[in-house]
Amino acid sequence: MRSQIIPVCVFACAVCSALLPAVAHTAETDAAAIAELRATLAGIKADYDARIRELETRLEAAERNASKAKREAGDAVDMAEETAIAASVGQSSANAFNPAIGAVLVGRYTSLENGWDAIPGFAAGSELGPGGSGFTLGESEINLKSAIDADFFGNLTLALEDEDGDTNVSVEEAWVQTTSLPHGFTALAGRYFSGIGYLNKFHRHADDFSDRPLPYQAFFGGQYIEDGARLSWVAPTATFFELGGETNWSNRYPNTGGGNSAGAWDVFANVGGDIGYSHSWQLGISYLDMNIKERPGGEDVTDSFTGSSNITGVDFVYKWAPEGNPTVRNFKLQGEYFYREEDGDYGGADYDGDQNGWYLQGVWQFMPRWRIGYRYDQVDADNGDLFSGTPLADPDHKPHRNTFMVDWAGSEFSRLRLQYSYDKVNDDGENQVVLEYLMSLGAHGAHDF
Numbered sequence: 001m002r003s004q005i006i007p008v009c010v011f012a013c014a015v016c017s018a019l020l021p022a023v024a025h026t027a028e029t030d031a032a033a034i035a036e037l038r039a040t041l042a043g044i045k046a047d048y049d050a051r052i053r054e055l056e057t058r059l060e061a062a063e064r065n066a067s068k069a070k071r072e073a074g075d076a077v078d079m080a081e082e083t084a085i086a087a088s089v090g091q092s093s094a095n096a097f098n099p100a101i102g103a104v105l106v107g108r109y110t111s112l113e114n115g116w117d118a119i120p121g122f123a124a125g126s127e128l129g130p131g132g133s134g135f136t137l138g139e140s141e142i143n144l145k146s147a148i149d150a151d152f153f154g155n156l157t158l159a160l161e162d163e164d165g166d167t168n169v170s171v172e173e174a175w176v177q178t179t180s181l182p183h184g185f186t187a188l189a190g191r192y193f194s195g196i197g198y199l200n201k202f203h204r205h206a207d208d209f210s211d212r213p214l215p216y217q218a219f220f221g222g223q224y225i226e227d228g229a230r231l232s233w234v235a236p237t238a239t240f241f242e243l244g245g246e247t248n249w250s251n252r253y254p255n256t257g258g259g260n261s262a263g264a265w266d267v268f269a270n271v272g273g274d275i276g277y278s279h280s281w282q283l284g285i286s287y288l289d290m291n292i293k294e295r296p297g298g299e300d301v302t303d304s305f306t307g308s309s310n311i312t313g314v315d316f317v318y319k320w321a322p323e324g325n326p327t328v329r330n331f332k333l334q335g336e337y338f339y340r341e342e343d344g345d346y347g348g349a350d351y352d353g354d355q356n357g358w359y360l361q362g363v364w365q366f367m368p369r370w371r372i373g374y375r376y377d378q379v380d381a382d383n384g385d386l387f388s389g390t391p392l393a394d395p396d397h398k399p400h401r402n403t404f405m406v407d408w409a410g411s412e413f414s415r416l417r418l419q420y421s422y423d424k425v426n427d428d429g430e431n432q433v434v435l436e437y438l439m440s441l442g443a444h445g446a447h448d449f
Contacts, residue, residue, distance in 0.1 A: 030129030071336040082124060085197025099144040099156075102441035104205045107437050113430040120395035120426070122218040122355065123305065123346075124253065130423070130432055137162045138436070139204060141172065145443070150415060151180045157203075161199070172225070184234040194224045195232070195244050196286035197336055198315035206364045206447050208332075209405055210419045210434045215338045219311055221253040222287075239284070240272040248290075254309065256295045264290040272317075272449070276354060277324045282449055284315045292344065297391050305351065307344010312330040313337065328368055334362040346392060352420030353383035353392065368408070375403045399425040399445045413440040 176188030272282030
């Protein structure tokens with residue numbers, strides 16, 4: 001029996017010796033294949049992760065550019081949609097490019113103790129102060145806007161204002177804008193609201209308060225309107241970034257016209273973005289340079305200013321709305337600071353003056369249709385000791401105001417507002433109350449951010 005077992009064992013050992021190298025070789029081959037497969041899968045995953053990140057970046061950039069396009073050309077988009085709808089049903093859209101017509105009606109009742117029409121230390125234009133007491137018609141507007149063709153969009157705004165029993169009609173805006181320039185560029189020419197600052201580009205009826213902050217009244221006569229051209233560029237980035245430059249031939253305060261060459265030019269930059277779904281912000285900086293020729297020192301003032309004038313401005317806006325929906329609740333905080341330097345001749349005397357001004361305001365919609373707001377605005381002048389008895393005489397205080405408002409919106413087209421101000425523009429403070437209505441008729445485009 002033992003003699004039989006020994007050959008079997010010898011045979012088994014021989015078989016194992018023959019199979020072990022093959023088994024070891026197979027295990028090594030499988031391990032290498034698994035490692036290669038893992039490396040391949042890791043490469044595929046990394047490639048897909050990179051593509052997803054790239055797509056997310058492109059999507060954010062596309063959303064940002066789409067938002068800017070909506071702000072700058074919302075009305076043109078509306079007209080294009082009308083054209084597309086008409087074409088889709090096989091109709092000739094003969095009316096698609098007819099102007100969209102709208103009007104804004106403004107009226108107010110004002111209660112004043114004294115009022116004012118000049119700011120101490122500033123020689124400004126005629127559109128200053130809280131106006132007169134009693135009921136008055138505000139500046140109403142008639143607006144016509146339309147896509148001209150595939151390359152241009154046009155806008156015309158006429159302002160109607162009652163003054164001393166006479167109705168004055170003026171061209172507030174009349175501009176043409178490109179819609180098809182490549183690489184984020186847009187050109188605009190005509191009469192338009194300048195892009196400097198934040199509040200300047202808005203129509204008055206879109207303001208959150210019944211009057212413009214003191215810096216706007218002191219430095220721009222309420223609003224800086226240009227007759228000239230603008231070129232702006234929006235970067236193709238996820239974060240909103242805009243650069244722009246403008247030229248101005250206007251003879252409207254604070255400029256005095258430039259003849260064959262522009263009397264003023266300015267540049268501005270804006271950057272902004274979103275923080276989650278509920279928060280958004282924008283920061284801006286601007287610079288305005290003017291060559292002034294005999295600019296009047298104010299209403300009923302014979303002295304004039306000739307020289308150089310430049311204004312530097314910084315603005316900031318923050319908005320909050322739950323999940324991006326502002327219809328129920330929202331909050332807006334905005335502020336601006338301006339600094340002006342002027343050097344030249346005023347009334348035959350050497351003039352080297354510095355002025356500054358700022359405001360900060362917050363508006364909270366605490367429930368549908370209802371908002372409350374508060375604003376503090378202030379200006380200050382340092383013009384030297386040579387101008388006693390003139391509009392440029394340094395004030396012995398910093399003109400400022402505290403303003404509260406509450407308003408109710410029946411819809412996006414109607415608003416009633418009650419506003420109270422404790423006004424310290426002059427030495428003696430006074431109480432001012434304004435009750436105002438603002439009504440929009442017909443087409444009315446979306447406002448900027």
